Amino acid sequence: MTTHHQHFINGEFVAHQGDRWIEVINPSTEALLSRIPQGSRQDASLAISAAEVAQPGWEALPAVERGVWLHKIATAIRQREPEMTATIVAEGGKTQGLAKTEVMFTADYLDYMAEWARRYEGEIINSDRPNENIFLFKKAIGVTTGILPWNFPFFLIARKAAPALITGNTIVIKPSELTPNNAALFADIIQKLGLPAGVINFVYGLGPEVGQELAANPKVGLVSLTGSVGAGIATMEAAAKNVTKVSLELGGKAPAIVMDDADLELAVRAVVSSRIINSGQVCNCVERLYVQEGIYDRFISALTAAFQQVTFGDPAERSDIDMGPLINAAARDRVEQKVAEAVAAGAKVVLGGKRAGDRGFFFQPTLLTEVRQEMAIMQEEIFGPVLPVMSFKTLDEAITLANDCEYGLTSSIYTQNLNTTMTALRKLKFGETYVNRENFEAMQGFHAGWRKSGVGGADGKHGLEEYLQTHVAYLQFS
Numbered sequence: 001m002t003t004h005h006q007h008f009i010n011g012e013f014v015a016h017q018g019d020r021w022i023e024v025i026n027p028s029t030e031a032l033l034s035r036i037p038q039g040s041r042q043d044a045s046l047a048i049s050a051a052e053v054a055q056p057g058w059e060a061l062p063a064v065e066r067g068v069w070l071h072k073i074a075t076a077i078r079q080r081e082p083e084m085t086a087t088i089v090a091e092g093g094k095t096q097g098l099a100k101t102e103v104m105f106t107a108d109y110l111d112y113m114a115e116w117a118r119r120y121e122g123e124i125i126n127s128d129r130p131n132e133n134i135f136l137f138k139k140a141i142g143v144t145t146g147i148l149p150w151n152f153p154f155f156l157i158a159r160k161a162a163p164a165l166i167t168g169n170t171i172v173i174k175p176s177e178l179t180p181n182n183a184a185l186f187a188d189i190i191q192k193l194g195l196p197a198g199v200i201n202f203v204y205g206l207g208p209e210v211g212q213e214l215a216a217n218p219k220v221g222l223v224s225l226t227g228s229v230g231a232g233i234a235t236m237e238a239a240a241k242n243v244t245k246v247s248l249e250l251g252g253k254a255p256a257i258v259m260d261d262a263d264l265e266l267a268v269r270a271v272v273s274s275r276i277i278n279s280g281q282v283c284n285c286v287e288r289l290y291v292q293e294g295i296y297d298r299f300i301s302a303l304t305a306a307f308q309q310v311t312f313g314d315p316a317e318r319s320d321i322d323m324g325p326l327i328n329a330a331a332r333d334r335v336e337q338k339v340a341e342a343v344a345a346g347a348k349v350v351l352g353g354k355r356a357g358d359r360g361f362f363f364q365p366t367l368l369t370e371v372r373q374e375m376a377i378m379q380e381e382i383f384g385p386v387l388p389v390m391s392f393k394t395l396d397e398a399i400t401l402a403n404d405c406e407y408g409l410t411s412s413i414y415t416q417n418l419n420t421t422m423t424a425l426r427k428l429k430f431g432e433t434y435v436n437r438e439n440f441e442a443m444q445g446f447h448a449g450w451r452k453s454g455v456g457g458a459d460g461k462h463g464l465e466e467y468l469q470t471h472v473a474y475l476q477f478s
Contacts, residue, residue: 002032002033002034002035003033003034003035003181004016004021004034004035004036005034005035005036005037005180005181005184005204006037007037007039007043007047007201007202007203007204008184008187008191008200008201008202009043009046009047009050009198009201009202009203010047010050010053010054010197010198010201011191011195011196011197011198012191012197013187013191014043016037016039018037018038018040020037020038021035021036021037021038022035022036022037022038022177022204022205022206023035024036024091024177024178024179024180024181025328026090026091026093027091027092027093027324027325027326027327027328027360027361028090028093028313028314028315028316028324028325028360028361028362029314029359029360030359030360030361033090033091033181034180034181036177036180036204037204037205038177038204038205038206038209039203039204039205039209039210040205040209040210041209041210041212041213043203043205043210044172044174044203044205044209044210044213044214044217045213045217047172047201047202047203048143048145048172048213048214048217048219048220049219050197050198050201051143051170051171051172051198051199051201052142052143052170052219053198054170054196054197054198054199055140055142055143055168055169055170055198057196058165058168058169058170058196058199059140059168059169061168062117063116063117063118063120063166063167063168064117064118066114066117066165066166066168067113067114067115067116067117067166068114069165069193069195070110070111070113070114070162070165070166071110071111071114072193073110073189073190073193073195074106074107074108074110074111074114075107076189076192076193077103077106077107077110077186077189078104078107080185080189081100081103081104083185084099084103084154084182084185085099085100085103086099086316087181087182087185088102088103088153088154088179088182089315089316089324090181090316091178091179091180091181091182092150092151092153092178092179092278092324092327093279093315093324093325093326093327093360093361094278094315094324095315095319095321095322095323095324096315096316096319097319098277098278099315102152102154102155103154105155105443106154106155106157106158108443109155109158109159109162109443110158110162112162112443112444113158113162113163113165113166113464114162114166116163116166116461116464117166120138120166120167120461120464120465120468121138122135122136122137122138122470123135123136124136125472127474129476131476131477131478132474132475132476132477133474133475133477134472134473134474134475135472135473135475136470136471136472137470137471137472137473138167138465138468138469138470139168139468139469139470139471140167140168140169140467140468140469141167141169141221141222141245141467141468141469142169142170142219142221143169143170143171143172143219143220143221144160144164144169144170144171144172144220144221144222144223144224144467145171145172145173145174145214145215145217145220145222145223145224146160146161146164146171146172146173146174146214146223146224146225147173147174147207147211147214147215147223147224147225147226147227147231147235148160148173148174148175148176148183148226149176149226149227150176150178150179150327151278151281151282151283151327152278152282153175153176153179153180153182153183154182154183154186156226157173157175157182157183157186159226159458159459159463160173160224160458161173161200163458163463163464163466163467164222164467165199165200166464167464167467167468169221169222169467170198170199170200170201171199171200171201172201172202172203172214173200173201173202173203174202174203174204174205174207174210174211174214175202175204177204177205177206178327178328179327180204183202184202186202187200187202207227207231207234208234211225211231211234211235212234212238215234215235215238215239215244215246216238216239216241216242216244217242218242220239220242220244221244221245221469222244222245222246222247222466222467223235223239223244223245223246223247224246224247224248224456224458224466225246225247225248225249226248226249226250226283227249227250228250228251229250229251229452231250232248232250232454232455235248236248236455246455246456247454247455247456247457247458247466248454248455248456249283249409249447249448249449249453249454249457249458250283250407250409250449250452250453250454251283251381251407251409251452251453252283252284252285252287252381252407252409252410252449252453253287253288253379253380253381253405253406253407253409254274254284254285254286254287254288254407254409254410254411254412254430254439255286255287255288255289255290255401255402255405255411255412256271256274256286256288256289256290256411256412256413256414257290257392257395257398257399257402257411257412257413257414257415257424258271258289258290258291258292258295258299258413258414259292259395259398259413259414259415259417259420260292260293260294260295261415261416261417261420262295262414262415262416262436263414263416263436264295264298264299264302265302266414266436267299267414267436268299268302268303268306269306270412270414270436270437270438271286271289271303271387271414272303272306272307272310273438274286274412274438274439274440275365275385275387276310276322276323276365276385277438277440278323278324279312279323279324279325279326279363279384279385280382280383280384280385280386281326281327281331281383281384282439283409283410283453284409284410284432284439284440284441284447285383285439286387286412286439287381287382287387288378288387288388288389288390289387289388289389289390290389290390290391290392290398290401290402291389291390291391291392292391292392292393292398293391293392293393296391300350300367300369300389303367303387303389304350304351304367307350307351307352307365307366307367307387308351310322310323310365310385311323312324312325312356312362312364312365313362314360323365323385324362325360325361325362325363326361326362326363326384327361328361329361331361331383331384332355332361332362332363332384334383334384335363335382335383335384335385335386336354336355336363338376338377338380338382338384338386339353339366339368339377339386341376341377342368342371342375342376342377342388345372345375345376345377346370346371346372346375347368347369347370347371347375347377347388348368348369348370349366349367349368350367350368350369351364351365351366351367352364352365352366352367352385352386353366353368363384363385363386364385365385366384366385366386366387367387367389368386368387368388368389369388369389371388371389371390372390373390373401373404375388378390379405379406381407395420395423395424399423399424399427399428402428402430403427403428403429405451406451406452407449407451407452407453408429408430408431408449408450408451408452408453409430409431409432409449409450409453409454410430410431410432410433410434410439410441410449411428411430411432411433411434412433412434412435412437412439413428413433413434413435413436414435414436415435415436416436421435429450429451430449430450430453431446431447431448431449431450431453431454431457432445432447432448441459442459442460443459443460444459444460445459445460446458446459446460446461446462446463447459447463448462
């Protein structure tokens with residue numbers, strides 16, 4: 001029998017009152033996994049109201065006690081890791097190793113944010129007046145909301161909820177309709193632990209209904225979305241009606257620059273890893289590659305050999321593969337169309353370039369050469385296991401090409417020259433740059449994009465402060 005999930009509002013699983021359901025499909029097998037409610041704006045509003053009622057009591061707890069709850073959730077997640085991993089593999093098509101990493105990283109992230117309880121602080125500011133102190137307090141925003149993507153759905157619960165909760169906020173989360181089953185497990189954990197009702201709520205549904213309410217409701221103080229540029233624009237427009245704060249992580253078109261003095265073996269390994277992780281469905285994936293012309297032929301040869309070794313299949317059946325499928329048929333068709341358009345414009349397919357198998361949404365790891373900067377394949381996000389490659393002559397040329405993009409999330413460079421590295425770090429216009437390593441951020445860093453890649457950011461001290469607002473008090477005494 002197919003599982004029918006329920007919203008989780010005010011500490012309870014709430015039966016769906018409507019007759020609209022969304023089917024959740026295994027992208028490897030195309031089998032039906034579950035059904036979730038196609039929630040309404042009213043469902044989202046009820047959850048927001050529950051979060052509003054719960055928020056003052058939650059904020060009144062000492063931060064260290066709020067941190068204890070995060071530690072409890074982290075421990076419970078680790079205890080149920082096999083179940084969590086299997087769920088993420090089934091609904092997202094993620095490899096077993098990457099799914100387990102996501103589960104354990106989520107638990108670690110909750111523990112990390114819990115430890116900020118004694119660390120985030122206000123300030124005392126010098127006054128121009130005698131006998132006056134100026135205090136700057138950091139306070140909770142109130143009710144926050146999180147709109148999640150499907151590519152790292154479990155971790156993103158923690159990325160949005162953990163900093164919200166430790167700073168005294170409550171939250172309503174909309175999981176992706178493509179990967180909601182992991183959220184149901186998270187809700188089950190917090191209910192069994194007895195987390196105070198209304199502190200975390202989950203509402204299923206679609207962006208135009210549930211997502212819009214989470215952004216437009218006047219009770220919401222901050223809406224955080226990870227998703228497409230289009231979804232980010234819609235969220236900003238909805239939030240603007242109430243001048244609600246937004247935090248957005250949107251798309252990326254990450255360039256990788258390989259200089260002729262690079263460690264070629266390391267660069268090949270890191271570039272391939274950064275392209276095929278989650279079948280290329282990661283915002284900070286390497287999306288375009290620039291190789292200095294002196295090593296271009298050697299590098300393409302080595303890169304081709306590495307791509308030929310990439311294995312893919314149903315990750316539930318094999319633990320030793322590198323990739324699973326794309327998330328759904330629409331994603332596979334979109335990647336296929338992008339490759340076809342590039343070929344029509346003159347690109348050469350070195351290997352791959354086609355869908356694979358007669359079941360599931362698989363696409364071959366693909367390497368393209370003879371591309372030009374103005375091609376859509378070099379300008380638009382691919383979000384699949386396709387890597388276009390160009391050559392360049394000088395570092396300045398490579399940086400110009402890298403910056404020639406409407407996105408600005410991540411970038412990378414491979415070189416053994418310190419001057420080259422520092423020049424690139426000064427001139428690359430991206431929120432993150434990785435030097436001689438794969439594209440994967442740290443929880444204590446700050447994951448934030450420039451230009452159309454987003455507003456605000458997540459992780460570390462600066463991500464925590466997204467969930468705080470300031471209150472300045474001028475205290476004059478005699």
